Amino acid sequence: MTENFKPTGLLQSLDERSRSIFREIVETYLETGEPVGSRTLSKSGIGLSPASIRNVMSDLTELGLLDSPHISAGRMPTHIGLRLFVDGFLEIGEPVENDRGAIEDRLRASGRDLQGVLKEASSLLSGLAGGAGLVTSPTRERPVRHVEFVPLATGEALCILVDELGEVENRLVPVPKGLPVTTLIEAGNYLAARMKGRTLREAAAAIRSEIAERRAELDAAATSLVEKGLAEWGGEVPGEERALIVHGRANLLSDSRAAEDMEQVRQLFDILDRQKGLLDVLDSTREAEGVRLFIGAENRLFPLSGSSLIVAPYMNASRQVIGALGVIGPTRLNYARVIPMVDYTARMVSQILGERQK
Structure with a gap:
């Protein structure tokens, strides 16, 4: 199951009106990728005038939850705001039936060969989640x-x-x-x-x-x-160096809308090319139970790339963590869909590898 996301104390300081407006802004931003204005919100059924909405948006901005890319533009969530939204508003459950079926069918169709399963996991995550799919090859730490x-x-x-x-x-x-x-x-x-x-x-x-x-x-x-x-026996096994399997880089390019987005994608590609650092980050999740989420500057590897990383460990038949898989993409990923998807994919890979070892 996924790691339990819990609201922070900041959420408790917001009244019901502020929560409602904040949630509407974040959900609209995640859907469109564009800053959200008060006039748009006033037409969404909130029941407040644009002036009242602007006052609330100003308060949320002072709290560091929203930001405005331009003086006259609407608001978009900051990385802190996205973290609060994920922790406090999302209900993380199982993937929808279609996603579960696609994940299971594609992984089982890839056969029981380890590399085939891992490559298919990276490919399907990139296709279903809309970012780049990442899978680390397993460690050699088998019993x-x-x-x-x-x-x-x-x-x-x-x-x-x-x-x-x-x-x-x-x-x-x-x-x-x-x-x-x-x-x-x-x-x-x-x-x-x-x-x-x-x-x-x-x-x-x-x-x-x-x-x-x-x-x-x-x-x-x-x-x-x-x-x-x-x-x-303390070093790496010759010819068995760890590897990072990446699919879906083109998804990161197609999501870019402006010159500054392209610069962020360039930085992200540099990170993907320097596999060692990203392998270390993915391996650092091995002690976590379920999914880990890094938003923007929460990860030292890509503080300036405007990216989010959702990652979960996979296990062998002995329930020992041997690797990790996940998705990296823009901070406006569909977290409600991608978090359960990454978790389910990790569990399916673990199950298939367990069957392979019997």
Whole structure:
């Protein structure tokens, strides 16, 4: 389910008339992308004169919830105003039936191949949400099923690790000349007992703590071998660098209406090209339950790009977060539709990956 959005204290300070006008301005802006004037609001059924509406709009502007791009223009929500609207006015539920059907059908039609599912998730999010769809490739932090050391004639040992999907990865570890095979077995058994069912990161932290506190009950040679094995497994897997799958950049261009919009899109494209920073932001959502939303300057990566990022984690069969997916687009995204859509897509990807691992 999506993370619970809660109204801030600012919402409580608004009277019913101010709330009604604020909500009408934001909803109209999200629909049209244009500033909203008092005359337009007076015709929307609010039941107030343009002069009364202007007074309320002025108060909302002083609170930092609205802004005017030009002196004579109407008002549009600031990033703070959009955050208040999402937190205080939107009821986040399930996607509409048509969106749920499209998401499930397209993901299942992509097959059970991991890359195929992730690419389809990015593509469908960009098409349905109207922004750019983003999906990170999964981390390599799958639970370990088996680990052992195999002696080689080269003065090295082969450290073999098998994860929960049955994928095998190897590392060469230097060993002292004449190291007894029993030491390799001891070190392998020690690692296997503590790694099984844990990710490498989880196991490494526990093992290092145990060794530091001299609770490992290993001799010096086996301890050294275990530490070398952990050091070898601490980096990225060669050929398995993290990747960011992006679809729908053209959607960001088609949404632009003015020269300043194009400059914002250019900045956003630069961010998408510098994948490392965006991967870090997406990975930072791994501890969250459900959807995370970043509006404009709330994210250090695109404070000037006028963009919003909606992101949710996806999981493996063991309910461990291994990646994230989402949508990036203009701040006037249809949040009521896109937030549930991102959440549902993440849950469907998790479900399909879980089925793949059985």
